Amino acid sequence: MDFAFDAHTEELRAKLLAFMDEYVYPAEPVAEEQRAQLASPWDTPAVVGELKAEARRQGLWNLFLPDSEYGAGLTNLQYAPLAEITGRSPHLAPTALNCAAPDTGNMEVLYQFGDEQQKKQWLEPLLAGEIRSAFAMTEPEVASSDATNITTLIERDGDDYVITGRKWYISGAMNPDCKIFIVMGKTDPDGADIRRQQSMILVPRDTPGVTVKRAMRVFGYEDHSHGGHAEVVFDHARVPVTNLIGEEGGGFAIAQARLGPGRIHHCMRLIGMAERAIELMCQRAVSRVAFGKALAQQGVVHNWIADARVAVEQLRLLVLKTAWMMDTVGNKGAHAEIQAIKIATPRTVVGILDRAIQLHGAGGVSQDFPLAELYASARTLMLADGPDEVHQRSLARRELKKYL
Structure with missing residues (x-):
């Protein structure tokens, strides 16, 4: 297993990191301000359209789809570090790149199982970001x-x-x-x-x-x-x-085909959420003073930051291994690994976000920092695409089967 990023991935990472710094992070407060002025809160702020146009201009578009005709032609291993970066702004960046759920999973279903008419009528407008x-x-x-x-x-x-x-x-x-x-x-x-x-x-x-x-x-x-x-x-x-x-009776199989990539994409983005939480923790720790010294000098804060860093590095390696296996032995061959990351990643990131919230005090649960919203998203992913307990049950059965 070799998880080193190839030249193409490194090029896309550099481009995407610059795109995040120059366009996405500054757009976060703008999107909120614009949404408050919309006739309906469900309408899309104008800045989102601007981000999508710029992402498409830069070639940062449909990165999730491995087919080179319809998507960017990236492997799961190549896409993983890019999805992680978008997870740092999960409510804006994936949409800007046309890589947001549930559209990604739906496009994959139409690509794999749709007929030519269904692709023309629905897949093509989705790929273009028109609907x-x-x-x-x-x-x-x-x-x-x-x-x-x-x-x-x-x-x-x-x-x-x-x-x-x-x-x-x-x-x-x-x-x-x-x-x-x-x-x-x-x-x-x-x-x-x-x-x-x-x-x-x-x-x-x-x-x-x-x-x-x-x-x-x-x-x-x-x-x-x-x-x-x-x-x-x-x-x-x-x-x-x-x-x-597809055919009558094929829905369950299609759902399983859809949810495998969806689960790993969520885990990729969750690592980005955790990275942003660590960044916010460190910024807060060096800027706030309590009981005569900076929070960064408090031993418990050291523990939180160190534990978070170790956990993220572990999760990233497991996600990269899973991506590599999906590329080499297929989604079915990587089933156990997909279950493992779906169990481990959301619960671990929820814990990291919880510590980050604690470090921010009242600010952590407020609208002035992204932590509360990130927490809600991460906690939901312990339920979405199958609750933890279902994956634990299946994974345990797989292990026990070796001894029965």
Whole structure:
């Protein structure tokens, strides 16, 4: 295993770091100011469009997609350090580079499983950053940690499918630029194979019967920058059979293919969040005095900073190993490693952010620093794409199998 960055990655890293310093960090307060003046808090601040145009001009666009025709042609190992950098400003930088969830996962689904018409109608505008999208799987009525539980129905009626169900925490759905949902539901709810009951289908947002009811909050945040996390009702929404992605019964397999890259992308960005937290901790420690000496002279602060640095270096190596394995043996071959990083990274970064908040005192939980919002994002990722306990269960079974 060789995790050294090649020349192309180093070139992109240098360009992206400069882009962050020159454009993204200065745009953070501007985006907040502009959002306060918008007719709707879900509208996109003008500065985001400016960032996207500049990122595209510099060739910092669609870096997540390994295909050279549709994306940047980078491997997972090449993309990892770039995604980490964007994680330092997770509510702005990924969007600026057209590398934000859930669009990335949806583009990967359309790229891998969509037909030519679906690619032309939906993938191409997404790749161009002209529209946004949402992925509708989680439901409030069932334990969605087990995806076989979903109850949304996708029923064939002649040349149409009729979709009925209720979803929630559907990321991006509040954004008016969100034009398409990828919906997971059951086409064969009584089928003998519980992993062949589900299918995925494209449902345009303006389809009659589709209602975006409300924005779900996360620790009190509505997450305007990501287009919110909405409750969406599908009340006999009717779409043509050509909107089915792949085949009937293929939805569970498509979901697994989608979530693997999504999980590692989240972990890459989480490391960037942790790096920013360490930077803020150090800045705070050398600038504040308590009980006659700088916080940087307090032993407990030394421990927090040292432990954070060790933890981040460990996580980065595990994420890079996972990226390397995905490149060399495929997502299935790297399944255990993907589970490991999904377990370790969010909980570790939550701990680092918690210490950073503590070091900032009241400021740490305020809107004057990014830490509280970063904490909300990181803590949510202990649930998103499968809660920790599901991954622990699966990983433990894999280990125990060697002894049974």
